[in-house]
Amino acid sequence: MMEGLSRTAARNIFFGGSLFFFVIFVALTAHSHWYIVTQSTDHAGLTDSVKHGKAVWEEHSCINCHTLLGEGAYFAPELGNVWVRYGGLDSPEGARAGIKAWMQIQPTGIPGRRQMPNFNLTDAELDALVDFFEWMSRINTQGWPPNVAG
Amino acid sequence: MKYQTQRVAYPFFVMAMALFAAQVIFGVMAGLVYVMPEFLSEAMPFHIMRMSHTNLLIVWLLIGFFGATYYLLPEETENEIHSPTLAYVQLGIFVFAGAAALIGYQFGIHEGRHYLEQPVWVKVLLTISFLMFLYNASFTVLKGRKTAISLVLLLGLWLAAIFWLFAFYTPANISLDKMYWWYIVHIWVEGVWELIMASLLAFLLIKMTGVDREVIEKWLYVIVGLALFTGLLGTGHHYYWIGTPSYWQPIGSFFSALEVLPFFAMVVFAFYMFWRGQRNHPNRAAILWTLGCAVMAFFGAGVWGFMHTLSFINFYTHGTQTTAAHGHLAFFGAYVMLNLAIISYAMPHLRGMQPYNQVLNMWSFWIMTSAMAFMTFALTFAGVVQTHLQRVMGMNFMEVQEQLHLFYVFRLGAGIAVVIGVILFLYAIFGPVRSQVSASAAHAPANP
Numbered sequence: 001m002m003e004g005l006s007r008t009a010a011r012n013i014f015f016g017g018s019l020f021f022f023v024i025f026v027a028l029t030a031h032s033h034w035y036i037v038t039q040s041t042d043h044a045g046l047t048d049s050v051k052h053g054k055a056v057w058e059e060h061s062c063i064n065c066h067t068l069l070g071e072g073a074y075f076a077p078e079l080g081n082v083w084v085r086y087g088g089l090d091s092p093e094g095a096r097a098g099i100k101a102w103m104q105i106q107p108t109g110i111p112g113r114r115q116m117p118n119f120n121l122t123d124a125e126l127d128a129l130v131d132f133f134e135w136m137s138r139i140n141t142q143g144w145p146p147n148v149a150g
Numbered sequence: 151m152k153y154q155t156q157r158v159a160y161p162f163f164v165m166a167m168a169l170f171a172a173q174v175i176f177g178v179m180a181g182l183v184y185v186m187p188e189f190l191s192e193a194m195p196f197h198i199m200r201m202s203h204t205n206l207l208i209v210w211l212l213i214g215f216f217g218a219t220y221y222l223l224p225e226e227t228e229n230e231i232h233s234p235t236l237a238y239v240q241l242g243i244f245v246f247a248g249a250a251a252l253i254g255y256q257f258g259i260h261e262g263r264h265y266l267e268q269p270v271w272v273k274v275l276l277t278i279s280f281l282m283f284l285y286n287a288s289f290t291v292l293k294g295r296k297t298a299i300s301l302v303l304l305l306g307l308w309l310a311a312i313f314w315l316f317a318f319y320t321p322a323n324i325s326l327d328k329m330y331w332w333y334i335v336h337i338w339v340e341g342v343w344e345l346i347m348a349s350l351l352a353f354l355l356i357k358m359t360g361v362d363r364e365v366i367e368k369w370l371y372v373i374v375g376l377a378l379f380t381g382l383l384g385t386g387h388h389y390y391w392i393g394t395p396s397y398w399q400p401i402g403s404f405f406s407a408l409e410v411l412p413f414f415a416m417v418v419f420a421f422y423m424f425w426r427g428q429r430n431h432p433n434r435a436a437i438l439w440t441l442g443c444a445v446m447a448f449f450g451a452g453v454w455g456f457m458h459t460l461s462f463i464n465f466y467t468h469g470t471q472t473t474a475a476h477g478h479l480a481f482f483g484a485y486v487m488l489n490l491a492i493i494s495y496a497m498p499h500l501r502g503m504q505p506y507n508q509v510l511n512m513w514s515f516w517i518m519t520s521a522m523a524f525m526t527f528a529l530t531f532a533g534v535v536q537t538h539l540q541r542v543m544g545m546n547f548m549e550v551q552e553q554l555h556l557f558y559v560f561r562l563g564a565g566i567a568v569v570i571g572v573i574l575f576l577y578a579i580f581g582p583v584r585s586q587v588s589a590s591a592a593h594a595p596a597n598p
Contacts, residue, residue, distance in 0.1 A: 002368065007367050010375070011298065011371045013375055014372075014375035014378075017378070018375065021378060022378070022382055025382040028383075028386075028398075028401070032329060032394045032395055033326065036323060036394065037326070039395075040395075043323055046322055046323060050322075054324060058261060058262020059262060060197075061261075063264045065195075069324075069392045070391055070469030071328065071388075072469070073200055073264070074473065076547075077547040111188070112187060114187040114548075114551075115187060115188065115191040117191075139324075139393040142391055142396055142399070144465060144468065145391075145541070147541065149541075149544050150547060
């Protein structure tokens, strides 16, 4: 097999081709960076509270149970659209109160149900986390998820 | 063992296997939580088990790659390792950093991006150790014979270290965060790690089939070419739904569908070389792991990856158990089996004996591999049911999960079987030698 191809030719194709595709990849991600900052996300609206909310999200490694835009651990519900699922589009106050209350009553202790730890977040941390979810719900995700269940 | 410093690989293999054992134990514990949700829910919540499971995997695979490199380089370069002392120090730092991270996790000390949960100072130590390794390996190559295998291997390792640096960059904008996170995660496992995989396979094939280096190295370049031509733009299959532009849907679909090609080429490569080779190598277990690695990587990474990579399918399957199914078989087939193949091949040389405990080793192959396949089937069915109920019917996540209970029981059973396979492997490799292939049989020609 491949008698017509020499080792040197194969090597040159590998290096040349890889460099070619790498340059295209970097150029497209550079454009995507620009697109994210200017088009698909509210980059200007990244308030201190949203940033704090992301830090709270990371501090407790929520991603190792939940998913966020479909990426994470599949053990617990998607949270990229949790703001929408709690009715945040119609009633922002209701959604905020609902999400905060849900966090505070954990763990539910219901037998046979997955238990979420109580992370003892302060009210400010909870508000920041909700701001992060709200900000996130406005990202243009090309229509994903297919429905509100996430 | 032709070169004294190949012995450096031994402690790397021991540490890698110890962490492998810990990894599968955390895996079974996490699998148990899916079936019995109250299990350790206070003492060790699920997210701690999961980050322990995934981090141990990555750390031990890397230690295995380091060990394999130290084993292979003297034979490829025809000289000794530049500095064995540096290698031991580097291993010590890496293991210390990994262990510190693991212990910290149990006390809730971690960061928040998956697979990158290590505290910053641990990341810094891992980087320092990695750079010491690259220095040592690069100087070994510079001093000696330069082969395509050592060149591609070093390139893969250098690129892995360079892309790892994105771990230190955490943008506040979650879409940017995710986009650059994939620079590490995707480009590692579906890009530059394939360079490591293909070059290690090529080394094993040269040693065990006796086929001409010229032929094997030509195949190597073709395979790694296919890997990067498809894998770089294939990153686009992670850029469908995270706020990135819509052109990633056709680009990501097209190139990631082609990511099957390098894995298919590796299957053809491995089988064709054994068919062509005249040597009847006595280490049957290492041959089995080598061929098994190519086959299972093709199914796990190639076929199971293709299954949900097209954007119009991924729209429904994204973030379900389908991904978990693919992730498990891909890592096992491509990188776990590769390490086990290298270790099965190298250990008789490192222990100074003929291939030993072959039957036990092959039992561990069949138990581990069939259990991982069963686990993958269980998770795939779970993923299909979940996709339908949740993404098509719109049922609530937790209600859907209740419907998946049976599959999670199957997965747990498969996980326990994997642990048994791992124990057998460790016993076959490190345990007392109960049977050796006789030296005369080892040197008999294949086709007299």
